[in-house]
Amino acid sequence: MISSGLFFAFFDAMSQLLKPQSLKTKPEKVRVEPFLAFGNKETVFVKGRVISSYRERRPSSRNSWIRNIIASIRRYSVFSVANAKVEIMLHEKTFEVETDEDGVFEKQIEVRNPNPGVVEQVNFKVKSPATKNKSVWVAKGVSRFNQKTGVISDIDDTVLISHSTELGKKFWLSISKNAYTRRPLPGVSKFYRALTHNGENPIFYVSSSDWSLYDLIRDFMRFRNIPLGPTLLKDKHINIKNIWKSGGGSHQHKLEKVQRIFDLYPNMKFFLIGDSGQHDPELYAEIIKSNPDRILAVFIRLVGSLEPERKANLEKIIGLNNFFFIESSDEALELASNHKFLEQ
Template sequence: MAIVKRDKIIVEPFLAIGNDEVVFLKGRVIKAYKEKRPSSRNNWLKNILAAIRRYSGSSVPMAKVEITFQEKSYVVATDEDGVFELQIGECKPSENLSEIVLFKVLEPTSKKSQSAQLEVVRYEGGTGVISDIDDTIIISHSTDIGKKFWLSISKNAFTRRPLPGVSSFYKKLTGNGSNPIFYVSSSDWSLFDLIKDFLRFRHIPEGPILLKDKHINLKNIWKSGGGNHNHKFEKIELLFNLYPEMSFYLIGDSGQEDPEIYAEVIGKHPNRVKGTFIRLVEKFDPDRKEKLKHIISLEHFHFIESSEEAMQILEEELSFN
């Protein structure tokens, strides 16, 4: 696939998920290059050039996007980071109506603007999984800015390495695909395709990916995955509200603020968290653990060092229940 010039306006649809009544949509509008698909044979120089192209795009704030679903059209505006979202109510699935969503940029007008589409996936069931990404499923060295930055630009979806045993653990968690899994991360939307390809290539259960809305470009690329993580709580709240009959396993790591965020979630929804697994990136600070105890009882928190340990705990809990 040839590289498209940067003046092309691209609609990137990220999410089209829902329940039997409501559909939630999210995407962004940017001016950016479109690249060839990465390969496991790419060397570090090719990967760096690809990262430069990925982050050279500019967001298109206050763009107007027409969204068409079930023969109805809606117009939304992008925010300062080029991101838009829409929640549509009273839209039950119907054999006579398509579950394909169409996205089209109305403004700014351009002959080079590009439309897109996405199929709505509706989830149901009693159990779901919400997982972090960096240092939870993929080795990222989030606590070391230098290592994290080098990995993010010198590797691609097929050369990044997963945490050992993650694929088997997540297949067990999701009942080999019976239970939905959602990924919530502080990575930015420019890494959306990389994460999707990584999950597929490493045989890790795929699911909707909810990332940080803040636009990252070449000037602030080193900030990717950093900063405030409060958005993770907001996105978890979105999932809890969208699937009120569902209870969740929460999976994260100790390198960032996952334990504190998950404790807040449990405090607000005490009967909807089946268990919490926190991968220890390094030795957990006793003072930090003590502060967590003041927020919530840690009886459902499992601090683990490996996927094998998590598998054993999960199997014991499933056999007990």
């Protein structure tokens, strides 16, 4: 088997051959890439970034690994625009926000939907820096939720096979596969559709993957018939020189993102789903301590075996009632049925 070091060297060599200039990416062309527009009856939270504009063909299940690597280089060759000013329009009300050092912006908007029966859209446009071509509005559909039950799930090794604990395998998967060739955990679509009542209840995804993978994740979910929902990723900008850091580093940002969801939906209770490969059990334990009445159950997919000391430490913190360590989606579905969670 080829070593991970050789993979990294190969990818770096390819990235040097395919500089952004050769990818027809012109620095003077920038655009808004919207990620999030969701909320409750009173409030909408929006998030996106300002990046260099480039064209990329839709992936295919027939793409070779070389073509997928080139597509990965294209994805990570875009540059983010710090301190850009973005105009936001929702129901004829306008707002302005500035991007941070990673080109990311976010804003919480207090606007009710004047026509609840009509699908809402929020619009974004780059105000500055000025570009050679006139900036255009980019639209994003708004999702408002008022259900009593929701799901919050991790993605890597919870929904999507990622091998997050093995750097070489993780890196190779991330660059050589696309949305239509990445594989889900067996049975995850059936389990998530049952837990959300076939999409009637909302699901939120919180992951340490970076925003450059947003389109891949969304296309993957659609292709695999996994319920879609607001997807909250890690803000730090990843480029072609540090692509293998995607999904790594501190995962504490997940706590902030989960707390934002809790704050937007104070009357909603949640199922939490993650895996034992990184720090999901400990993070979810912290969430339970801070919000003891908001969690219906936790499902942790086992990656390898769980050390007895780790399990004992978790039990000391929160106890393990309705905190399930599972080996498969079928097992999770059976537990959910036996505990009548599917009736929530």
